[in-house]
Amino acid sequence: MTDLTPAILEPDLAIVDAHHHLFHNANVTYGAQDYARDATSGHKVIASVYVDAHSFYRPDGPEVLRPLGEVEYANGIGAMARGGAFGGLGLCAGIVGHADLRHGAAVGELLDRAMAAAPERFRGIRQTTMDFPDERPYRYFMSGKPPMGVLEHPRFREGFAELARRGLSFDAAAFHHRLPEIAKLADAFPDTPIIVNNMGIAMALDTEGEDRRDVFALWAANLTDLAQRGNVTCKVGGLGMPFWNLGLHERTEKAGPEELARLWQPLIETALNAFGPARCMACSNYPPDSRSASYVDLWNALKLATTGFSGDERNALFHGTAKAIYRLDLP
Template sequence: MNRALTPPESVLEPGLPIIDPHHHLWDRPGARGADLPPPSHPFEAVIRLSPRYLFDELLADMTSGHKVVATVYMECGAMYCRGAAPAFRPVGETEFVNGVAAMSASGIYGDVRACAAIVGHVDLTLGAAAREVLEAHMSASARFRGIRHAAASDPDSAVLGPLAGRPAGLYRDARFREGFAQLAPLGLSFDAWLLEPQLDDLIDLARAFPDTQIILDHVGTPLGLGDYVGRRDERFGVWRKKIQALAALPNVACKVGGLAMAFPAFPSFLSDPPASSEQLAREWRPHVESCIEAFGTDRCMFESNFPVDLGSCDYRTLWNAFKRLAAGASATEKTDLFSGTAQRIYRVDLT
């Protein structure tokens, strides 16, 4: 797939402000080179599309046509501090991203605020000892807003490929919940990444901690790989009922995106030529509209999930797809979806 040969789409609604609430930064030299073996999983193929995604690449996407005014950084295991004690190594990621945010806030690169809020990682199975690590993140950056501790797991290792190996039932684990209990007293939020068959675990967690702001990533990750090949549509009704159950809990918000990843396995993934925004909107519409109907626009936010979603489209095309999906929304609803919800939940400072 050669995106360089694909003419860029014209930007829809270029004046609509966007806060991108979910992207990563990384440098993976091991994913570069012409002599690499064929990827063993579709996710590996995506990493090879963008083995380096740092401030230069992010800035190029932010200024590629849409009015992206700020972003929220999401942890991805980047730039951990090798010399720190194991529990504190993720603090290095917050330190690294805070430096990128300071570069952006300098104004040298224009009137954009990359990484204006930071979501890091803490191993909550540390139990009560997680509080000290959380406080270290907070000391490392005034932009630190919360953590993500992913639970994505499936008995079939072919579903997650290189990301397989997490224990099942993490969000129900007693030690994890002892660590989770440290978030609300510090005013910190929790991003949850898990797969559609695991959504009951998150429903139970959110009910147990009604005072903790929880954000569901990637609409709960519907599946179309491994044991779920050809079953995404069949399981749609199961997924939607769980989304509705989550939406009934006022402490949960939803990131609407991630459908360009490998795991849902839509036809647009790694298609050649790349899918248009019209095709993406058509494929994603049932999941997107179900989430917005369940949560309301004031608890939904469109996300880029870049560079992971590069497997289906470039940054400009992705936001065009979301704008097509929101075409019938009111001005207030569009503000919620594209910036307002993210700004409120992650306390994004645009001054």
């Protein structure tokens, strides 16, 4: 009988999955057991960082405080993991919650309560700022269309300043053409760690030929410029999402790790050459990336695509940077 179990490349390379979600909404359900099943399927995933998914919010109370429910949920999962519920997997060892910084200084109460609710795990917030001039990308959002114009809101920076006062980080989710605004934010708050999600996604959906080349040229230029800010780091992942227009999500059969690595390597190398591996952290971006790759093949592909880097550089990429940036308390 043929063994259909996927081979695990470099099974002893420790991984901190720097970006995943847990969902429970009308579009998708993907809970702790689902993620644990994927993360323990062969690779040496020792811990994970939970990033907001607009799920598990409190159903009532002041709107500014409702995201606290997601932090409380993720912290409970983290406590279960610390108690051995998922074997050796440190699930939700770090937590990136949500705060709507358009509330200005009022988000301070939310941040304080999140820090009190999850003192060992809460490390910062993400507010999605994925503006685009038409509706193309939003059909693929698992949490619905995000609000537009967040970065330009008159109270956004007032709210952002509350992060700096508490030593918290900001996960920046933006498409490639908005990366200059993230650079301005980094310049204005040089002491606040900013983590670019999914390599500052090149939104190339429905483009081809010269138009597609122009998207990727602008993405590379903007990402390289952003990397000049020392307080900015970069998550390497998210390449399984449709926005990159690699065609993976449209296939009935998922690509294998060799094909994934071939498609992803030039993009990954752009990010790594811009930031350096010591300022990059690999991630699964699961479950959104499950549209294009299994969890096992995704990590195999990330390993294959980075074989040209040194052992120390890859240790930083696969676990060291995430552990440092998110101040993870790992055994």
